[in-house]
Amino acid sequence: MHESLPPRFLERMKVLLGNEYEDFLNSYKEPPLRGLRVNSLKIEPKEFQRICPFSLSPIPWAPEGFYYTGEARPGKHPYHAAGLYYLQEPSAMAVVSILDPKPGDWILDLSAAPGGKATQAAVRMKNEGLLVANEIHPVRAKALSENIERLGITNAMVVNHSPRELREKWPGRFDKVILDAPCSGEGMFRKEEESRKEWSDERVKICALRQEEILAEAALLVKPGGKLIYSTCTFNLEENERVIDRFLSHHPSWELLPIPRMDGFRPRFPLQGEQGAEKRESSPSHGVEKSHAFHGITRLWPHLLPGEGHFIAFLQKPMEEEVSFSNMENRRRGRLPNEALLLFRQFLHESIEPTWSHFPEDRLFLFGEHLYLLPTPALSLKGVRTLRAGLHLGELRKNRFVPSHALSLALPGDAYKNRLSYPASREEIFRYLRGETLPFEQEIKEGWVSIQVDGFPLGWGKGTSHLIKNHYPKGLRWF
Incomplete structure (x- = not known):
């Protein structure tokens, strides 16, 4: 497979890795490893292992993460549709584990699609606090x-803005910011042919410039004393160590936080001319230091x-840095019309068990005909261009x-x-x-029905006197 790698990329990696270059090259002969992350909002990892229909093995740096075999097709299993797990590349799970x-x-994922790191963060937050996925x-x-x-x-708001626009709206508001920066994708060459075809020296330079701009905006979104985690899935120095070093040269009061060492994790590469013990952490070619933590930077x-x-x-971010908080929180809630409130209460009475039917009315908000918590x-x-303003509860119709x-x-x-x-x-x-109808079963009543797989909800049906109409969203249906 390495024959399809860009020749210039191979030249650069040979210089970067030295006597580990051949081992690196040989890794491309191996198939990419695939992973999934169990959603503990719905099921604990141990219980999922018990019911899982395919073979799993644990990912060391993510207790909720597992490798699965290439023959398995977890994306085509009903448990995936029920949200019991998220398919995610194993190394990518390390970012949120470190954060x-x-x-x-209050967490912002600045470049969140398709949602691996954002959903991992939300699950660890146990739906408490605020996640903004942009x-x-x-x-x-x-x-x-x-x-x-x-x-x-x-507890998630999904928005659609540039980093600069968000910085103008919400400066200094977040405890933690995730920046999975757009990059040249060298770390995905084993998985993605498109990344190999698009790679060039020029693309590396363009990505590095864009990363510096986004990182500068991301820093302004972090509150004093808050944390920022920067990641890429690429190998070169330009998009990694050099981006961080230039950022720190312009923000000298920011600090690098310790990252626990794990098997296979390696420290940063020293850049030419660097001095000082903290910056002389060894490259892979020179072994691993005995310390139990890396100084703020690690490579997989x-x-x-x-x-x-x-x-x-x-x-x-340093505590002493001042940030303006003016005009940030929306404390003036639009009053929910009585008719809308009565219709929602009626639905809750008919369809949701009392233990789970408490939705604080001061958090209910109507966007057009759509009701959100x-x-x-x-x-x-x-x-703010908003795709999701929390939990979408439903739509008010006639x-x-x-x-x-x-x-x-x-x-x-x-x-x-x-x-x-x-x-x-x-x-x-x-x-x-x-999307097909289902037969009416004796144990259910007419009205809204939760259709479930092994007790885990998949979506709604509507029971009538002789069948269950299908309300699974058309865009999600299996064909």
């Missing part, structure tokens, strides 16, 4: 929103661990409330009064995912 999100954090490209932002919905995440290499290439830098705390959405697909996935299986569960192997599950 270590906590319940109650994506500048509208089509990718839609895919991001769908993944957040599928995993049952309720495909010839040293089971995963693709990644670069990670972990930084902290806003996160708490929430940021002002005035002038004298009725139509629940959303997001609501069908946001609660556990036993939260729904009217529910119908089939084993994963049953043909009815695949009929449902294809």
Whole structure:
């Protein structure tokens, strides 16, 4: 496979890696490793291992992550549609593991699509606090929103802006910012032919310039004392160490935070002319230091661990840096019309068990005909291009409330009064995912029905006197 790698890329890697170059090259003879991350908002990893129909092995740096074999097709299993897991490249899981999100954090993922790092952060936050998942490209932002919905995440706002626009709206508001920077993709060459074809020296230079600009804007979104994690899936110095070093030269009060050492992780490369013990961490060719932590920067290499290439830098903003917080929080909520509130209450009474039917009315917000439960705390959405403003509850139509697909996935299986569960192997599950009607079962009542696989919700059906109409979204159906 390495014959298809760009010759100029190989020249650069030979200089960079020295006596490890041959090992690196040989890694391209191996098939790429594939991973999934269990969604503990719905099921704990140990329980998922028990019911999982394909073979798994743990990913060392992500307790919720597992490798699966190439023969398995987890994206075509009903458990995927139910949001029990997210398919993600194993090395990419290290970023959020290092950031270590906590319940109650305010977190911004600045370049979030398709949602791997954003959803991993949200799951670790346990749906508490605020996650803003941003994506500048509208089509990718839609895919991001769908993944957040599928995993049952309720505390996320999905927005569609440039980093500069967000910095102007929400300066200094976030405890933690994730910047998975657009890059030349060298670490994905083993997986993606397109990345190999698009690579060039010029592309590396363009990416590095853009990364510096985005990183400068990202820094202004972090609150004093907050943290920023920068990552790429590329190998060269220009997009990695040099970007971080130039940033620190312009922001000398920022600090690099320790990153715990793990098998296969390696320190940064020293740049020519650097002095000082902290900057003389060895390259892979010179072995690993005995310290238990890296000084703010680590690299993941495909010839040293089971995963693709990644670069990670972990930084902290100084406490003394001042930030303006004016006009940031939206404390003036639009009053929900009485008719809308009554229709929603009626739906809850008919369809949701009392234990799960409490939706604070001061957080309900109507966007046109669409009803949302806003996160708490929430940021002002005035002038913000918003695809998802928290949990989409449903739509108000003529004298009725139509629940959303997001609501069908946001609660556990036993939260729904009217529910119908089939084993994963049953043909009815695949009929449902294809958008077909289902036979009416004696144990259900007419009205909204939660269709479930092994007790995990998949979506809504509408029970009538003789069949169940399918309300699985057309854009998600299996064909």
